Amino acid sequence: MRAFEVDERLGAEAGAKAPASVPPREASQNPWAVAARKLRRDGAAMVSLIVFLVVVALCLSAPLYATYVSGTDPFATNLNGEAVINGQTTPVLEASTEGLGLGMTPIGPTWRIGPYVLGADNQGRDVAARLLYGGRNSLLIAGVATIITLAGATLLGVVAGSFGGLVDAALSRLLDILWAFPIYLLAISLSIVLISKGFDIGPISITSGSLALPIVIIGIVYVPYVARPIRGHVLSLMAQEFVTAAIGLGVPSWRILWVDILPNVATRVIVFIPLMLALNMMTESALSFLSIGVQSPDASWGTIIQDGQGLLYSRPWVALAPGMAIALCVLALNILGDGVRDALDPKSKLR
């Protein structure tokens, strides 16, 4: 609570247009409640939050959909299967009639509730069911990678910013190097080395094809993007009078970190959550599209787009649907991110 009031004053000192004295009504309330109320009044952000939660709920209900609506196993190849469409029995994969007549064309979208709403992919699997299962993986990877990024970045940023000296110099240089590294090339380098054989160091063992691999890779590559601003924030906090006062009073440093620094940093970290989720979803889809993310027969939105690439001109919905799902989620998260930032931290400048 105290930290938050201090933050308000910091803003005023920094020349922001906020009034120098905090209005008594706001100050007397829990700052988190104030932020939550601001967020609730933000219509666009609330709509986005609801859209995102609906998508999450739909993806979580994937097993229900596969059992009761599509009635097929979305992970098993179904090359010789048949489906009943409009009362007629149709093979799921038909010999292609286009071009040389080579290859197979899977069943197209039926656009009615039941099996193959969005058609089948080139293995005869139900695209709609895979879309829901894929969404679970995309959301799971983005979520856990976000936790890794934010936890790692907060730790590094706070340690570097508060210890200073040699520790800060070493960590900052390390972040400089990671920062300069092109994201996709770093991810590719890590994936190519790990994807075939997995990773085995001491107690940590990740088998190849495990979801943990893309999670860890995506979680690591974005650490410097968050750690740098947090370090800067901690440095400026350490120079503030209320920290100097605490040091002068003989408050132990762990207590200064816990009571004065962390609550101030927490607001920054929360602002990053929706933005990192959006960024991580994009990165996951890109890596899976390049076949170094989620491995077949598992699905994610990126892998389904890749599956659909070969069918792009004959059955475009295989690739179109997951891309729309990604765009919808990322859009919702970006709008929500703007809302959260305005509610919590109106003075920060995020790109």
Place this chain on the structure above:
Amino acid sequence: MLVGLVSRFGQMVFVLVGISMLVFLIFFATPGADPAARIAGRNASQETLAAVRHDYGLDQPLPIQYGMMMKRLFVTGDLMSFVNRGQRVTPMVAAAIPVTLSLVLGAAVLWVLGGLVVGVLAAMTRGRWLDRSLMILSLIGVSMPVFWLGEVANLVTQSRFHDTMLFSWVPALGYKPITEDPAAWFKTLVVPWITLATLYVGLYGRVLRAALIEVLQEDFIRTARAKGLSETRVLLRHGLRSSLVAFVTMFGLDFGALVGGGSLLTEVVFGLQGVGKLTYDAMQNLDLPTIMATVIYASFFIVIASFLVDVLYAVLDPRVRHAR
């Protein structure tokens, strides 16, 4: 100024060494598999493995291996691919650079112009319907995965609407060198340019709008208005000028990142044989020497480019010059 430049130069050299060591460690010292087996590619024979071990000095300590690697990349340029037997890596990368540059330069022109138009229009009509719709469109542009947008563009221009007046001029996917046929070069690149630029138009438009709106609160804008200047002139001559600083910094970073591997997804979707596609193909064949080379060359390009941008800044902006 000189002290600042020297220290910035030292920082650049440090980052270059750090990156090359990191890449080296990823490829040669990650626990899990024998680096020789990784470098030799799939199903390599015992002779190839032995050749790799000898070639890369894998029986020697790590620092010597690192030194040998750097020498092959930057001094002799004779790093060999084992998947495409006997193919030298450095000339392959050199041949791919013009393709990537063509793609990124054209897209950069589009996104700078588009970002300027979107940002200025939105700031001028702040809060009205034009501003709202531009900002929503920008957000949608930022939210679409670029490789997916590329596929949609291919679907429209190569298949569904290829036979209509609108897109019948779009040639098949691939790259034509500008030296051979400038018109074909331009035609093959138009769709990739627009695809790649879409994301950045949204991004730059939003940033510029925010910067303009902030600048328009400043005192010197009030003075300009009080002088009786027209609103357009105030916005373009006074407002835009000082908002461009953020714009230029972003541009330097994004341009470097795109040339250094960021355009990989666009190149893959449109079949352009640039540095990114080279990396992607090498990845499909598990051709590690090629990946190592592209990763190191690309990250060096980014680091050196951002150093040059900083130097340019110090030359142009007296405040930066006297900061240190």
